[in-house]
Amino acid sequence: xxxxxxxxxxxxxxxxxxxxxxxxxxxxxxxxxxxxxxxxxxxxxxxxxxxxxxxxxxxxxxxxxxxxxxxxxxxxxxxxxxxxxxxxxxxxxxxxxxxxxxxxxxxxxxxxxxxxxxxxxxxxxxxxxxxxxxxxxxxxxxxxxxxxxxxxxxxxxxxxxxxxxxxxxxxxxxxxxxxxxx
Amino acid sequence: xxxxxxxxxxxxxxxxxxxxxxxxxxxxxxxxxxxxxxxxxxxxxxxxxxxxxxxxxxxxxxxxxxxxxxxxxxxxxxxxxxxxxxxxxxxxxxxxxxxxxxxxxxxxxxxxxxxxxxxxxxxxxxxxxxxxxxxxxxxxxxxxxxxxxxxxxxxxxxxxxxxxxxxxxxxxxxxxxxxxxxxxxxxxxxxxxxxxxxxxxxxxxxxxxxxxxxxxxxxxxxxxxxxxxxxxxxxxxxxxxxxxxxxxxxxxxxxxxxxxxxxxxxxxxxxxxxxxxxxxxxxxxxxxxxxxxxxxxxxxxxxxxxxx
Numbered sequence: 001x002x003x004x005x006x007x008x009x010x011x012x013x014x015x016x017x018x019x020x021x022x023x024x025x026x027x028x029x030x031x032x033x034x035x036x037x038x039x040x041x042x043x044x045x046x047x048x049x050x051x052x053x054x055x056x057x058x059x060x061x062x063x064x065x066x067x068x069x070x071x072x073x074x075x076x077x078x079x080x081x082x083x084x085x086x087x088x089x090x091x092x093x094x095x096x097x098x099x100x101x102x103x104x105x106x107x108x109x110x111x112x113x114x115x116x117x118x119x120x121x122x123x124x125x126x127x128x129x130x131x132x133x134x135x136x137x138x139x140x141x142x143x144x145x146x147x148x149x150x151x152x153x154x155x156x157x158x159x160x161x162x163x164x165x166x167x168x169x170x171x172x173x174x175x176x177x178x179x180x181x182x
Numbered sequence: 183x184x185x186x187x188x189x190x191x192x193x194x195x196x197x198x199x200x201x202x203x204x205x206x207x208x209x210x211x212x213x214x215x216x217x218x219x220x221x222x223x224x225x226x227x228x229x230x231x232x233x234x235x236x237x238x239x240x241x242x243x244x245x246x247x248x249x250x251x252x253x254x255x256x257x258x259x260x261x262x263x264x265x266x267x268x269x270x271x272x273x274x275x276x277x278x279x280x281x282x283x284x285x286x287x288x289x290x291x292x293x294x295x296x297x298x299x300x301x302x303x304x305x306x307x308x309x310x311x312x313x314x315x316x317x318x319x320x321x322x323x324x325x326x327x328x329x330x331x332x333x334x335x336x337x338x339x340x341x342x343x344x345x346x347x348x349x350x351x352x353x354x355x356x357x358x359x360x361x362x363x364x365x366x367x368x369x370x371x372x373x374x375x376x377x378x379x380x381x382x383x384x385x386x387x388x389x390x391x392x393x394x395x396x397x398x399x400x401x402x403x404x405x406x407x408x409x410x411x412x413x414x415x416x417x418x419x420x421x422x423x424x425x426x427x428x429x430x431x432x433x434x435x436x437x438x439x440x441x442x443x444x445x446x447x448x449x450x451x452x453x454x455x456x457x458x459x460x461x462x463x464x465x466x467x468x469x470x471x472x473x474x475x476x477x478x479x480x481x482x483x484x485x486x487x488x489x490x
Contacts, residue, residue: 068210071222071252071486084203085210085486121219 003177007152007160010171013133016149017046020131021053023147028098031058033126035094037065039103039115040086045166046133047102065090067101072114088118095123100147104162106132109143134173136160187488189308191297192317193358201326201359207483208327208476214251215479225252228489231279233259233289234311235266235296240450240474241311241320245288248481254489257284272296276303286489289313294351307488315349321449322355324480326363328473329404332445337364342398344430345408345457346375347382348419352449353408361386370395371430374419395430399439406447407432407457423456432458437465445469 008016025031031054038047044066051064068086101115112130119128131147136154152175154160159176163169193201214222230249234242242258249256259279266275272291279287286307289297294314301308312318330336341360347353347369360367368390369376376382379391392398399405410426420426427433432446440446446458446468454460463470 071214071224085207085483087210087213089213117223121217121222123218 004161004174006172006174008133008150008173013149013171013173014049016133017049018053020147020149021050022057024050024100024129024131025054025058027129027146031060031062033097034100035063035065035090035092035097035125036100036102037067037090037115037119039101039111040066040068042104042162042164042167043067043102045164046104046131047100048166050100050102050131063091065092065094067115067118069111069114069118072117074110074114090122093123094119094125097125099125099128100131101128102131104133104164105160106130106135106143106145106148107138107160109139109141112143113141133162134160187307189297189301190319190484190488191301191308191310191313193319193322193355193362194317196319196359196362198362198364201323201363204323204480204483204487205327205330207486208323208479211251211479211482211486212476214482221251221253223253224486225249225254225489228254228285229257229283230254230286230288230485231257231259231284232311233275233279233287235261235289235291236312238290238311240477241290244474244477245309245311245320245481247478248485249286249288251478251482252485254286254485272299273303276300280304280306286485309484309488312351314351315354316351317355318351318449319355320477320481320484321352322359323484324473324477325352325356325406325447325449326359327476327480328447328469329365329445331472331476332469333403333443335363336360339365339403340368340401341365341404341406342368342370342395342402343406343408344370344395344432346410347371347408348375348377349411350408356406357382357386357389361388366390368392368398370398372420372426395436396439399436400441402440402444404445404447405432405440406449407452409449409451410453410457412453427456431456432462434459434461434465437462437467440467447473450474 028034036047036051038044047064051062055061066089068088070085129146132145133149135145135148135151161174163172165171232242232245246256288309288311290311291313294316296313297308297310310317310319343353370392373393382389448458448470452458
C-alpha cells in the first residue's frame with residue numbers, strides 16, 4: 001500500500017525483542033518467578049519470542065501464558081457485534097510471581113487496564129510489568145510501559161500495524177495514514 | 183463476525199456461521215467457569231430478568247448462573263406471588279419490567295409463541311427459555327456444543343432423536359440446529375407421537391422418520407431420548423408406558439448395540455425406567471451431566487453476544 005511506511009524491519013523486531021529479554025532479566029535481578037503473559041492476539045507470539053531469546057542466553061525457559069481480555073473491555077458497545085472471545089491460558093499459579101504483560105502496541109492504555117483486571121481474577125502477583133514492541137503515545141489512562149521496543153510519535157489519524165510471521169506471515173511494523181488503532 | 187442479534191426465540195433464524203461462532207465462544211466461557219473466580223465483568227450494569235411462567239429448575243438456575251458469571255444484575259420473576267395472579271397481562275408485565283430498566287428478558291412460557299409477543303413490546307432483548315411445544319434454543323445450542331466437543335464437528339453425524347416429537351420443543355430447536363450444521367437426523371417414536379412424515383419433511387427436507395428404534399442403533403453416533411410426558415397417556419396418544427418402554431426405552435441391551443463411540447443424551451428431567459434406564463443414564467456413553475455443565479457456558483456465550 002502506498003500510504004504505508006515501514007518503521008521496523010524483521011531484523012529490527014528481532015533485536016528489539018532480544019534487548020527487551022535482557023532488560024527483563026536485569027530489571028528483575030534474574031528470571032526466577034518471572035512469567036511472561038502475552039495479550040491476545042499478537043502479544044502471544046511476542047511473549048513466545050522473548051521467552052526463546054531468554055532461553056538462548058540464560059538456558060532457562062520462563063513460563064509463557066496467554067490472556068484474552070475481551071470480556072474485560074470497557075468499550076464493547078463501541079465495537080458493534082460482540083467481539084470474538086478466545087481462551088485465556090495461564091500455565092501456573094501467578095500468586096507471588098513477577099508477571100510481564102506483553103503486547104504489540106501501547107496506545108490509549110485501555111487494553112492494559114483490562115489485562116490488569118483479568119490478571120487480578122487469577123491471583124495476586126508480586127508485581128506486574130509491561131513490555132510492548134511499540135509505544136505510540138496518546139495515553140488515556142495513567143499507564144506506562146517498563147520495556148519498549150521502539151517509541152513512535154504518531155498522530156491520532158495514523159495507524160500502527162504490527163505484522164508477525166505467526167499471525168500475518170511476515171515480520172514488520174508499518175505506520176498507515178487514516179484510521180487508528182483500537 | 184455476523185451481525186449482533188436482537189432476540190433468540192428459536193434457532194430457525196440462526197445461520198450455520200452464527201451457531202459456530204456461539205459454540206466457539208462457549209469454549210472460552212467454559213474456561214472462565216473453570217477458574218477459581220468464575221466471573222468476568224462483561225455484562226456489568228446490565229439487568230437480566232428471568233421470567234418463568236412454567237416450572238423449571240435446571241434452565242432457570244443455569245441462566246441465573248450464566249448471567250451472574252458475566253456480572254449482570256439478575257432478577258427472578260415468577261408468576262406465583264406476582265401481579266399476574268391479580269390478572270396482569272403478559273404485555274403489561276413486560277412494559278413494567280421495561281420501565282424498571284430490564285435489558286434482557288429470559289422467558290419460559292407454556293404457550294407456544296409467547297416470546298414473540300413479548301419481543302414486540304420490549305425494547306431490549308428476549309431469550310426464549312422454552313415456550314410450549316415450539317422452541318428451546320439454548321437447549322439445542324448446548325446439545326450441539328456437547329456433540330461437537332465429543333466428535334469435533336456436527337457435519338455427517340448420525341443423530342437419532344427418540345420420543346414424543348409432536349410435543350417436544352427440544353426436538354424442534356435441535357432439528358433447526360442439527361440440519362443447519364449438516365447432521366443426518368432421524369426422528370423415532372410411535373406414530374401417534376410423530377405424526378405424518380410430511381409434517382416434518384415439509385420444514386426439514388433431509389430429516390428421516392422411523393417408527394422402529396432397533397434397526398437404527400448400529401449406525402447411530404448420538405441417541406437423544408426425550409422426556410415422555412405421562413399426561414400423554416391420558417390423552418390416548420399412548421397405549422401404555424410399558425409398551426412404550428419395550429419398543430423405545432433406552433435399555434442396557436439397546437446401549438450394547440450402539441457403536442463404541444456413540445453417546446446418549448437426554449435434556450432432563452429423566453423418567454428413569456421409562457424412556458431411559460438408570461444403568462444407561464450412568465454409563466460412560468451418557469453425557470447427560472456434561473449437557474447440564476455446558477448449559478451454563480452456552481448461555482453465557484449467547485447473553486454476551488446479545489448484550490456484550
